[in-house]
Amino acid sequence: MSATAKIFRSLGLSKKMKGASIGGEWFATSGDMLDVFNPTTGELLAQVEQAGAKDYQAMMKATTNAFVNWRELPAPKRGEIVRQLGEALRAKKDDLGALVSLEMGKILTEGLGEVQEMIDICDFAVGLSRNLSGPTLQSERPKHRMMEQWHPLGPVGVITAFNFPVAVWAWNMALAWVCGDTGVWKPSSKTPLTAIACQNIANEVFTRNGIEHGVSCVIVGRGAVIGEKMINDDRLPLISATGSTRMGKRIGGIVGGRLGRSILELGGNNAMIISEKADMTGALASAFFGAVGTAGQRCTSTRRLIIQEKIYDTFLKKLVANYEKVRIGDPLDPKTLMGPLIDEGAVNDYEAAVKAAMAQGGRLIYGGKVLRRKGCARTFVLPTIIEIANKSEIVQTETFAPIVYVMKYKKLEQAFKMHNDVPQGLSSSIYTDSVNEGESFLSYKGSDCGIANINIGTSGAEIGGAFGGEKETGGGRESGSDAWKAYMRRQTNTINWGGEVHLAQGVEFKA
Numbered sequence: 001m002s003a004t005a006k007i008f009r010s011l012g013l014s015k016k017m018k019g020a021s022i023g024g025e026w027f028a029t030s031g032d033m034l035d036v037f038n039p040t041t042g043e044l045l046a047q048v049e050q051a052g053a054k055d056y057q058a059m060m061k062a063t064t065n066a067f068v069n070w071r072e073l074p075a076p077k078r079g080e081i082v083r084q085l086g087e088a089l090r091a092k093k094d095d096l097g098a099l100v101s102l103e104m105g106k107i108l109t110e111g112l113g114e115v116q117e118m119i120d121i122c123d124f125a126v127g128l129s130r131n132l133s134g135p136t137l138q139s140e141r142p143k144h145r146m147m148e149q150w151h152p153l154g155p156v157g158v159i160t161a162f163n164f165p166v167a168v169w170a171w172n173m174a175l176a177w178v179c180g181d182t183g184v185w186k187p188s189s190k191t192p193l194t195a196i197a198c199q200n201i202a203n204e205v206f207t208r209n210g211i212e213h214g215v216s217c218v219i220v221g222r223g224a225v226i227g228e229k230m231i232n233d234d235r236l237p238l239i240s241a242t243g244s245t246r247m248g249k250r251i252g253g254i255v256g257g258r259l260g261r262s263i264l265e266l267g268g269n270n271a272m273i274i275s276e277k278a279d280m281t282g283a284l285a286s287a288f289f290g291a292v293g294t295a296g297q298r299c300t301s302t303r304r305l306i307i308q309e310k311i312y313d314t315f316l317k318k319l320v321a322n323y324e325k326v327r328i329g330d331p332l333d334p335k336t337l338m339g340p341l342i343d344e345g346a347v348n349d350y351e352a353a354v355k356a357a358m359a360q361g362g363r364l365i366y367g368g369k370v371l372r373r374k375g376c377a378r379t380f381v382l383p384t385i386i387e388i389a390n391k392s393e394i395v396q397t398e399t400f401a402p403i404v405y406v407m408k409y410k411k412l413e414q415a416f417k418m419h420n421d422v423p424q425g426l427s428s429s430i431y432t433d434s435v436n437e438g439e440s441f442l443s444y445k446g447s448d449c450g451i452a453n454i455n456i457g458t459s460g461a462e463i464g465g466a467f468g469g470e471k472e473t474g475g476g477r478e479s480g481s482d483a484w485k486a487y488m489r490r491q492t493n494t495i496n497w498g499g500e501v502h503l504a505q506g507v508e509f510k511a
């Protein structure tokens, strides 16, 4: 049996599948088949029948009904089910991690790391399930108490991107479930197999616990059909979406227009400032992983290196030496450091960005080429370093490819200015051994991003922190810290235990 066949069997996949599930049998009635290709070889991995409008309505009915019962279950009991999901993911980690690599193209250690993020968020959510707490507040009135409590919000809609095909679902749904919400997940049409595999795992856990269908739903379908319905659907009070800024502006507009809530996690343009006071070995390792890891297809990938002029040449020389050693190829081969881009469209974007950079005054330091290999799809490129001014149009745009733009600075204030002078605001980092430099980067005068680090890179955040960013990154926060609050509705309660009525603000009102 081939390695692919083994993974398919272990995760309940077949060559032809239906794309919708509310917990039991898979269904889809559109007749519209989605071909799923291996980005490494271009081979057809499977075909999925996409869900249509009728399937969507059936799913929404199930998830809306299930919400009413799911919220009855005490939060720690919901947490217990999420704990079991974490256990099931542990048991399937190797196969699911390999499937992520097979379908998305990230190298195996990163595929496994992504499943680890799911396991970690399940653990986090279990703890959270006993601590969805609100404060007690001091009332101005005698013998009164004020407090806040948090209630389940409703079914939530989760729209995810191809680059983290499974972790982002878990970030959202593990929290949503302990918060008492049910949900509908629409995965990227580029990575439906990992989504089907996750739902199979969740289905087993929910069924074993006798939970009714509709708590966990997945729907593979066209953005124009299913995505549009979700964002316009008043039955989904929250839409959490990961993707491009263009997509996010549309979703934010429509969901905002119906006064729904959205969590948007959109484009990044993440930079690392490397001071002359930095530990060079650490800076090099972090810049290398940030720019080349996941073939530059993380929202948090390092897109810009802003380097102090005294160390600029030496640093780049060392970086290029690392780039020359990058082994490019099959993501499942343990020797590979960089796999393919997701598809030919991504390669076209890479080529167009390199061309635009050259036209805008850039100087190619390394890479810039598409690789053609026998038995491989046209999805492999060289990781690329380009020297170019920060204000160039291409530097201001996020290209989802392994291209890093490098630039010099003299004074730190100038580096901060360049750093913040882009439309996006997701992740950021400074490498320095100076406390003053580091602290000023984290201060109000420093990085304007949702994530700001000292002496670690821009990518690879832990789940325990809130994840997301400012400006065109969309402002949403997912994952750790108090991101759970977005999945619940807040209620302020004032209780009079003294019997006498007192109006606030000293208002007198007696007949």
Ligand code: UN1
Pocket: 117, 163, 164, 242, 297, 298, 299, 300, 301, 458, 459, 460, 461, 462
């Ligand atoms: C994303 O690229 O959408 O911080 C998510 C990171 C990962 C998640 C990235 N933990 O790079």
